[in-house]
Amino acid sequence: MLDKLDGLDGLDEFCAEVLAEHGCASVSLAVAERDELVLTRAYGLADVAEQRPATPQTVYGLASITKAFTAVAVCLASDEGLLDLDAPIPGSYRWTAPTPRQLLQHRGGFPAFYNFHYGAGPVPIDIGRYRTLLREPGTAFEYSNIGYQELGNLLEAATGQGLGEYLRERVAEPLGLTSFGYGSTYPGTAPVARRYSTGGRAYDVCHSSHPAPGAGWATAGDIALFARAAVRLLKPGTAAAAYDAVPFDERLGYGFGRIVSRGAGPLLRSHGGGMGGVSAMMIEIPERELSVAVLANSTDKATRDAVVGRLMGTLAPGFHTHQVYPAPEQPHPLELAPGAWAGEVSTAEGDIPLWIEILTDGQVTIRLGGGPAVTVPATASPRCDLRAGAALQLPTADARVNSPDFALELRAEQGQLVGRAIAFKNGDREGLLGAYLVHACALRPR
Structure with a gap:
């Protein structure tokens, strides 16, 4: 059994210490070898108010691990x-x-996006307003x-079934994943881990306009089994294509x-x-016929x-860690010449x-709409000639819901600065996560 291997001694103590160090309510883990679960553990509290312990049977939100299910x-x-793939x-597109x-x-040309709405009522932000290509597909x-x-x-549209129903009938049931569920709330009867913000605040029910990439639920054990077994549902050629990863940096595809x-x-x-109250990871190690799942009920990863x-x-x-976590872009000094730019x-x-205004000391002054001007540090990156963020409110109804911060990612192109302006919320320690809303942006010299 893997839990008796050298190197995993002291795992219980380690996990308890990590939960305490980072203020995380609970974590559940599982390891599968071939088609068998050989290690399952859970630590901490699935519900702090009820003092309900987490167990290996506790179901957690999966956030973007759901993408692997949708892809299958x-x-x-x-x-x-x-x-037809x-x-x-x-x-109709640009x-x-x-x-x-x-x-x-993730090469379709659509921008990054998320919107989360907590509690009752419809999601106030329509994903259709952001269904615009910002680059040529491929x-x-x-x-x-x-x-x-x-x-x-x-x-x-192709199957005539709801996505949750299709996932259950064609993916979860054939693989024996009895805990899997799909939706804003867990549709099954197993105990569920309540979600908590970085500061320990309990989340209400979370709705979004994009359930297909993030509305899954399961135990760590079922995720470890899925990681190894899902590809067997596919024809050999399709399975090979699924793992034919296009590189997006020097280490990952x-x-x-x-x-x-x-x-x-x-x-x-x-x-x-990762999303509000969810931090999850699924890893397959093909050469050892092993897979690992780690699920926690905190925004903090x-x-x-x-x-x-x-x-x-x-x-x-x-x-x-660079084998599973994309490396953050390293900032470079701002090299654009000082000067003023105006655009929209x-x-x-509308x-x-x-x-x-680009200043001489790595600073940039930004004025948005009729609001005040603020001066903030600016950098560059391999993708952008100017990156900057400020506590500025984009004056749209969507951004006012819960996206009080503003960022620019611009590149010099044919005498203009073009790119994107982003409304978002920087973390959830002071409250619940907001939306991430990307808009095209263009500026010309003044």
Whole structure:
């Protein structure tokens, strides 16, 4: 049994210490070897107010691990001739419409996006307002919930079933994943881990306009089994395509709902998940016929990452975090010449005036709409000639819901500064997560 291997001694003490150190309510973990669960553990409280302990039977939210389920479902429908992975999806776009294959690999041209709504009532932000291509499909990687929601919509149209029903009947039941559920709330009868913010505040029910990429639920044990077994549902050619990951940095590529490691260390296929009150990780180690799942009920990913590191350090010698976590872009000094620029942020409510002045000391002054001007530090990156963030409110109804911060990512192109303006909320320690809303932006010299 793996729980008796050298290196996993003291795991119970380690997990208890990590929970206390990071203020995380609970964590559940599982390891599968071939088709058998060989290690399951849970620590802490699934519900703090009720003092209900977490157990291996406790169900957790999966957040973006759901993308792996949705990807398998799309591949199944393709194998059955219900949809074509290389046929343009319906709709009118600035460029050629993206294909399901491009959407599966986050190369469909849609921007990053999320919106979460807590409690009763409809989701106040319509994803359709952001269903706009910001780059030509197939040209670059951009992780997009919009793309995976499009896949969910396409799958429902092709199969005539709701996505949750199709996932249960065609993925979960054939694999024996008895805990799997899909929806804003868990539809089963198993105990569920309540979700908590970084500061320990309990979340209410969370709704979004993009369930297909993030509304799954399961135990850690079922996720560990899914990680190894899901590909067996597919035809060999489709299974191979699912793992044919297009590189998005020097260490990682993205296949169909899986990140695939490249270069040094053991080959790993993985997917993480994070949203309000959820931090999750699923990893397959093919050469050892092992898979690992770690699920926690906190927005803060520190506990998840520490437990993943402890398990993988034993199970996959040579493991490094860069094999499952995309490396953050390293900032570079701002090199744009000083000067003033004026233009607009394009929104569904119309264009909003934007004015910036690049200063001489790595600073930029930003004025948005009729609001005050603020001066903040600015940097560059491999993708952008200017990156800056400020506590400025984009004056749209969507951004006013719960996105009080503002960021710019601009590049110099044909005498303009073009790119994106983003309304978002920086973390959840002071409350619950907001939306992440990306808008096209263009500025010209003044």
